[in-house]
Amino acid sequence: MTKSFLKKALVFAGAALLALPLALNANVVNAADENATQDVIITKYGFKSAEEEQASGEVGLDKDNTTHSDAAKLAGAEFTVYDVTDAYWKYVNDPANKIGSLEIGDIKDQTVLSEAINQVASQLRDGVTAQGAQTTDENGQATFTALKQYSSGKPAVYVFSETKTPEGFTADKDFVVSLPYGNGTDAVKIFPKNIFDEEKGKLSLKFKKVDATATSTALEGAIFKIVRTAADGSKLYAKVDNAADLTTLQNVQWVQEADATEFTSNNEGLFGFTSYTESKQGNDTFGLTADATKATYAVKEVKAPAGYLKDAKIKDADAEKATESATNDAKETTITDTPEGILPHTGGAGIVLFVALGAALIVLGGVAYNKRRASF
Amino acid sequence: MAKKQKKPLGIIDLVIMLLIIAGLGVLAYPFVSDAYVSYKNQQVIDSYQVRETKKNQTALKKEYQSYQAKNKALAAADTAPGVNSFNAAVNAQGTAKTDAKRDQKKLAGDTVAQLTIPKIGVSLPVFDHTSDWLLQFGACLLDGTSYPTGGKSTHAVISGHRGVPNAELFTRLPELKTGNKFFIKIGNKTLAYQVFRREVIEPSDVSKLTIEPGQDLVTLMTCTPYMINSQRLLITGRRVPYTKADAQASERATLWNKLKLYVWALAILVLLVLMAWLIRGLIIGRTRYALIVPTGATQVVVSRGRRTRTFTPDETGVFHVELPGNRYKVVITAPAGTTRYKAFIKRLRDKQFTLKARA
Numbered sequence: 060m061t062k063s064f065l066k067k068a069l070v071f072a073g074a075a076l077l078a079l080p081l082a083l084n085a086n087v088v089n090a091a092d093e094n095a096t097q098d099v100i101i102t103k104y105g106f107k108s109a110e111e112e113q114a115s116g117e118v119g120l121d122k123d124n125t126t127h128s129d130a131a132k133l134a135g136a137e138f139t140v141y142d143v144t145d146a147y148w149k150y151v152n153d154p155a156n157k158i159g160s161l162e163i164g165d166i167k168d169q170t171v172l173s174e175a176i177n178q179v180a181s182q183l184r185d186g187v188t189a190q191g192a193q194t195t196d197e198n199g200q201a202t203f204t205a206l207k208q209y210s211s212g213k214p215a216v217y218v219f220s221e222t223k224t225p226e227g228f229t230a231d232k233d234f235v236v237s238l239p240y241g242n243g244t245d246a247v248k249i250f251p252k253n254i255f256d257e258e259k260g261k262l263s264l265k266f267k268k269v270d271a272t273a274t275s276t277a278l279e280g281a282i283f284k285i286v287r288t289a290a291d292g293s294k295l296y297a298k299v300d301n302a303a304d305l306t307t308l309q310n311v312q313w314v315q316e317a318d319a320t321e322f323t324s325n326n327e328g329l330f331g332f333t334s335y336t337e338s339k340q341g342n343d344t345f346g347l348t349a350d351a352t353k354a355t356y357a358v359k360e361v362k363a364p365a366g367y368l369k370d371a372k373i374k375d376a377d378a379e380k381a382t383e384s385a386t387n388d389a390k391e392t393t394i395t396d397t398p399e400g401i402l403p404h405t406g407g408a409g410i411v412l413f414v415a416l417g418a419a420l421i422v423l424g425g426v427a428y429n430k431r432r433a434s435f
Numbered sequence: 436m437a438k439k440q441k442k443p444l445g446i447i448d449l450v451i452m453l454l455i456i457a458g459l460g461v462l463a464y465p466f467v468s469d470a471y472v473s474y475k476n477q478q479v480i481d482s483y484q485v486r487e488t489k490k491n492q493t494a495l496k497k498e499y500q501s502y503q504a505k506n507k508a509l510a511a512a513d514t515a516p517g518v519n520s521f522n523a524a525v526n527a528q529g530t531a532k533t534d535a536k537r538d539q540k541k542l543a544g545d546t547v548a549q550l551t552i553p554k555i556g557v558s559l560p561v562f563d564h565t566s567d568w569l570l571q572f573g574a575c576l577l578d579g580t581s582y583p584t585g586g587k588s589t590h591a592v593i594s595g596h597r598g599v600p601n602a603e604l605f606t607r608l609p610e611l612k613t614g615n616k617f618f619i620k621i622g623n624k625t626l627a628y629q630v631f632r633r634e635v636i637e638p639s640d641v642s643k644l645t646i647e648p649g650q651d652l653v654t655l656m657t658c659t660p661y662m663i664n665s666q667r668l669l670i671t672g673r674r675v676p677y678t679k680a681d682a683q684a685s686e687r688a689t690l691w692n693k694l695k696l697y698v699w700a701l702a703i704l705v706l707l708v709l710m711a712w713l714i715r716g717l718i719i720g721r722t723r724y725a726l727i728v729p730t731g732a733t734q735v736v737v738s739r740g741r742r743t744r745t746f747t748p749d750e751t752g753v754f755h756v757e758l759p760g761n762r763y764k765v766v767i768t769a770p771a772g773t774t775r776y777k778a779f780i781k782r783l784r785d786k787q788f789t790l791k792a793r794a
Contacts, residue, residue, distance in 0.1 A: 410598070
């Protein structure tokens with residue numbers, strides 16, 4: 060799967076090379092153009108599987124294919140840019156470098172050339188000093204401003220290397236961009252893609268509801284909301300499509316409490332979900348993180364099973380159950396419910412009946428007694 | 436002379452006496468039973484205290500510490516107060532497994548403290564857990580609440596019956612007002628609590644019974660309203676220093692609970708005397724006695740209540756007056772003047788009325 064992706068990724072990266080300068084027409088540089096610059100904007104997308112990534116179609120230079128619903132704009136991807144103009148020309152002009160029987164310098168087909176160059180992109184930046192690095196923001200964008208269009212009198216060739224990959228995703232390969240591109244003034248837009256690393260990036264939150272007095276008794280039917288507390292203390296609630304599914308990968312979204320999913324403990328007392336690693340799309344947060352400094356998770360018990368009281372510690376919305384960071388091994392956090400305490404019935408019918416009955420008998424006897432003695 | 440017609444007591448007299456005796460019995464039952472339960476409870480308390488005093492200081496300390504450790508664990512666990520809803524020893528009607536007879540040994544074994552409330556004359560053993568059976572005899576520490584050891588972050592809830600015919604227990608608890616004190620003797624310590632809060636809650640609302648951080652509380656709980664028992668009355672006291680006056684009041688309450696039974700024994704004696712007197716009255720009432728009128732009298736008027744009878748002498752000037760034994764007002768008219776008398780039977784064996792001049 061990963062292999063097929065890589066292959067595909069190269070194709071896309073190749074698309075980004077359409078403007079690669081060819082050896083023959085590379086020598087003419089206007090003095091006026093010597094200092095011209097162009098911006099490069101990278102927008103990073105994440106996909107949860109290679110299949111989905113492929114299905115999303117070609118994404119590359121200037122092609123913003125965001126119609127795919129599973130594509131998440133990824134924040135936190137760092138790209139480092141290298142000016143490899145010299146290395147490029149050196150490589151292209153070296154007769155030893157061939158594709159098949161053709162020397163690189165003789166290739167006229169841009170696609171073929173792109174592919175060939177991309178294969179050696181990381182080789183080209185070897186020993187070249189980095190020009191700078193940018194990290195994608197929450198819209199998945201990293202902007203490299205004012206990259207020179209020409210370097211050493213030749214159209215500039217840059218290698219972009221993904222030096223930091225968002226958690227849970229596989230790093231993309233280096234790709235090559237040459238300037239000037241297009242009309243030479245508009246920003247160059249590139250849309251590289253990451254694929255979700257299923258082995259590394261799948262995180263679960265799993266809770267088990269038990270009887271506090273007999274912890275081997277799992278409790279079914281308790282209703283919860285799962286809370287994410289960010290480092291700044293702000294709280295958001297989990298929203299998933301399938302609350303009953305603990306193991307299938309879902310993209311959890313963190314929303315306001317009113318929109319939150321209510322999780323119900325199953326017959327084993329379990330509830331929770333499995334999700335991707337955390338990502339940001341605009342202002343929305345998705346996924347889980349294992350990094351406790353970023354966010355911690357808690358459950359808020361909405362309703363206890365019949366005959367039980369809500370877990371005393373999480374009864375209060377503000378005092379939530381000891382938090383548990385999401386971890387790969389889906390360790391269960393146990394939540395205990397105490398059986399509902401009943402107050403004993405401490406009342407009787409009173410002594411009124413006794414007093415009334417006794418008094419009635421005495422009065423009756425007294426009256427009869429008096430009557431008995433009164434006649435004369 | 437008048438002839439005496441003495442008849443034995445009839446069935447009706449017997450019925451009358453039975454009615455009165457039964458009436459007195461029914462009327463007295465709750466009080467006498469309460470006195471008996473109180474008396475037996477003081478024995479339970481005494482045997483508890485004997486048990487405690489037999490322990491040396493280290494054992495007492497150890498016991499106290501084990502209670503405190505449990506309290507600490509409880510405060511940390513923050514579990515819900517109240518009897519586990521799956522506990523078969525308690526049901527919503529308070530009638531679970533209550534058939535067994537009183538068992539002094541078992542009661543003494545379950546006792547962890549003595550509760551005295553001088554204001555309402557209560558001195559009860561406090562049992563270490565709640566069951567409907569135990570509730571018949573004394574106060575029960577509510578499961579899931581602290582042992583009444585005192586100390587910060589403890590909240591013991593002690594529940595007791597109200598309005599059961601066989602014992603008073605917490606019946607008069609509502610009389611306990613803010614500022615009144617109650618005392619808990621546990622081990623060799625006595626703790627005083629002063630009422631500062633009175634609340635009525637739904638029986639399902641245990642939130643008021645939880646430990647309040649830092650507070651040293653004891654709540655007394657019983658059913659309310661009287662005879663309806665749909666709610667629970669909570670009277671909560673905060674720990675105050677135990678003074679000499681408190682100790683005296685507490686001792687008086689204990690003593691009263693021991694003496695109650697003797698007081699009732701005395702009352703029964705009094706009742707027996709009353710019974711004898713009533714029977715004597717019946718016998719007298721069934722016998723006719725002669726009323727001896729002084730010679731020379733011209734008219735005798737006898738009255739009892741609203742009934743009046745007038746007697747005149749026969750041609751020889753002699754009165755023949757025979758009346759059933761009772762107390763009568765007698766007015767005798769003679770030429771010398773009119774004299775008022777009281778006529779009554781002095782002794783059972785008398786044959787005639789005794790006359791006594793009235794003012």
